[in-house]
Amino acid sequence: MxxxxxxxxxxxxxxxxxxxxxxxxxxxxxxxxxxxxxxxxxxxxxxxxxxxxxxxxxxxxxxxPALLHRTWDVTVGGDDEDVPMLERPALRALLAEPDLRARFTAFAVFNTAVMRRTARLHVAVRGAAASDPAAAAMLEEIDRQRLESMAEHAREAAATGRLAVSEEECRDVLWSTTDGTLWHQFVERRGWSDERYAAWLGRLWVTSFVA
Structure with a gap:
């Protein structure tokens, strides 16, 4: 049996x-x-x-510190999938847009959505960085990753032959305008809507970058 x-x-x-x-x-x-x-x-x-x-x-x-790092990753991506931002379908489709004006306009909308998720946490990390080594290390990592990402955007823009500035200048301006500070100032402090902010940012980038 x-x-x-x-x-x-x-x-x-x-x-x-x-x-x-x-x-x-x-x-x-x-x-x-x-x-x-x-x-x-x-x-x-x-x-x-x-x-x-x-x-x-x-x-x-x-x-x-590990909790902060994972909290940031999930906040940036909007989910808990371990997929780098540049490899996500939405950004790959954006970088494949051949019209550089349309690309920067769409990127402004995309970045505004990311800022909606991340800007407050970025402000908190930046505020803690002066006195907390873990926060300072996290802030440095955030800035490094964002610089690498903006360098990719600048390279792809230069490849279209329509970039009106150097690849380095494009990278640095993108990096300086995507850390959440502008979004926080205009949306959180001045009461702009996300839509108004995205439209303004798109115009800024198109005017600055597109030949």
Missing amino acids: SGPVKRRYDSSRRREQAGETRRRILAAAHDLFVTKGYGRTKIADVAAEAGVAPETVYAAFKNK
Whole structure:
């Protein structure tokens, strides 16, 4: 007589629950870093906001700097997929636009959406960088990654033969106008809509860059 049939362990539900827990932790970390400040936010605060034990946060993210890094990545991408921004379909399609005016106009709309997600967190990281080494390292990494991304945009623009300035100037102007400062000043402080800001930014880039 055969013994009882063992059911195969299905880990999909456990993975789904773990993923949901990580998303709650990241959402809580984002909100606290923005409202309370990175330096003043403790892992225990994040755990309480997410409704989990501090040990769960440590198990998922190891420490607060790692939590900040992952919070930034998810905020930039808008999801928890491990796909670099430049490899995402929306940006690949944007870079494939042959009309440089249309490309910079579309990029302004795209960047405005990213700023809507990231500008407040960037302000929080920048504010903490003067006194917190982890925040300073994160800010340096953010700026480095953005410079590399803007260099790619500048190279692709130069390849069209329509770029009115040097590739280096295009890169540096894009880098300087995509860190969230302008969005924060115009939208958060002066009350512009995202649509108005995107239209203005698009005109600025087209006027500055397109021959």
